[in-house]
Amino acid sequence: MAQDTELKFTHSDFRRVRDMIYQRVGISLNESKTHMAYARLAKRVRSSGLRSFADYLDMLEGDQQTAEWQSFINALTTNLTSFFRESHHFDILREHACMQKKPGEIFRVWSSASSTGEEPYSIAITLLDVWREMSGGSFELVASDIDTNVLNHAALGVYNQERVEKVSPQLLRRYFDKGAGTNAGKVRLKKTVRDALIFFQFNLIAPNWPDIGQFDVIFCRNVLIYFDKSTQSEILAKMAKCLKPNGLLLLGHSENIVHLTDAYVACGRTAYKLAHPELQE
Ligand SMILES: C[S@@+](CC[C@H](N)C(=O)[O-])C[C@H]1O[C@@H](n2cnc3c(N)ncnc32)[C@H](O)[C@@H]1O
Structure with a gap:
């Protein structure tokens, strides 16, 4: 011991x-x-x-x-994360946003285990870029975690330069400010990106989930692995209710849900859609 x-x-x-x-x-x-x-x-x-x-x-x-x-x-809690981690999900997000974007409708995304913010900011950057290219539209992006330290870090939007080494120079220029003086060696997400996000504390195992509406995409990546199978099944069932009929659930690379629920069908690499969208309330 x-x-x-x-x-x-x-x-x-x-x-x-x-x-x-x-x-x-x-x-x-x-x-x-x-x-x-x-x-x-x-x-x-x-x-x-x-x-x-x-x-x-x-x-x-x-x-x-x-x-x-x-x-x-x-x-x-274990908070390992990075910008554009499992980058194929951001291609899926981009494609889904282009397809689902309709005038007057708000495209909604939830990062449900957002850790220090790299995941939801990568989502925000992807959507801001799509919206820029497709001239306008609106989205709502919410991010939650159980850990208050990481939520505070995320809300600040400040990272050491090494954390953004894999972000393209073009995106860096467009969406990050470089620190100077005492902030040398750091970057901060520009205000437009920070303002695109709402952070809140949320426990995925809470018995009753608040009404947070339905989402076009839910990121639930690299958190189910910490739970046992019955907890995973309960969360997946609740998440299914939080998806719009055409919504997507994105999981981490080692999270296999095949034997846990029949609420979803696979539709890409660790991407799932509802098996019965017609039943969605
Ligand atoms: C490894 S990180 C994953 C971060 C990000 N989703 C990614 O894939 O890069 C796991 C996160 O899940 C959070 N977490 C653990 N248990 C949770 C719970 N019951 N409810 C909400 N978040 C939880 C941890 O605080 C941690 O920040």
């Missing part, structure tokens, strides 16, 4: 962490994540002024409303 000179992390501590994060957020941690859990939570234990994991976990369980719960969740 992972240990250092200051904090003991027992099997029982790990099992408590595993159960608590599963109940709050749906993330399934197996024993191979013991070291990761220790490394990420030890800082939280220390900064709470407590002497042991057991005390820290007791404190959380004893106060369901404490703000420390959010820090616990933020510490255990």
Whole structure:
């Protein structure tokens, strides 16, 4: 069991962490994540002024409303992402937007595990470019995550230069400002791109989803992998209700839903549409 000179992390501590994060957020941690859990939570234990994991976990369980719960969740999420990750989805988005764009209709997209913002900003850039080429139209882009740290980072829209190395020079010029002085080495999305997005905190395993309307495209990429199969099925069923009849669901490269739901049919590389669009309310 992972240990250092200051904090003991027992099997029982790990099992408590595993159960608590599963109940709050749906993330399934197996024993191979013991070291990761220790490394990420030890800082939280220390900064709470407590002497042991057991005390820290007791404190959380004893106060369901404490703000420390959010820090616990933020510490255990994995936020790996990048601009135009799995780039084929942005080609699909572009094509779908061109096909579905109708006068007077708002093209709506939801990035449902938006992490530090690279995914929803890549969506915004793609749509702004389509709209520029096709002169006008409107879209609404919403982005959510459970982790408040990444949502705050995303809303700022500031990134280190290395994060945009793979973005084309043309898009960089068009949609990013280069930092100067104390911001040298950084870039920021231009205000038009930042203003195109609405960020909000949303837990995909919440039993009742708020009415967020229906979308032309939902990005749900590289988040289902953290959940068990029953949680994945529930989320997929709820997402189906959030799609317009012609809507698309885009998943991450290793997320296979074939045996989980019959609500969708594949229509491209990790792209799905509704199996029964005629039943959509
Ligand atoms: C690996 S990132 C994926 C980011 C982006 N979608 C991509 O593919 O590049 C997974 C994100 O899912 C979020 N997440 C984990 N559990 C969640 C939940 N129950 N509800 C909403 N977001 C969750 C994490 O905070 C994290 O930012």
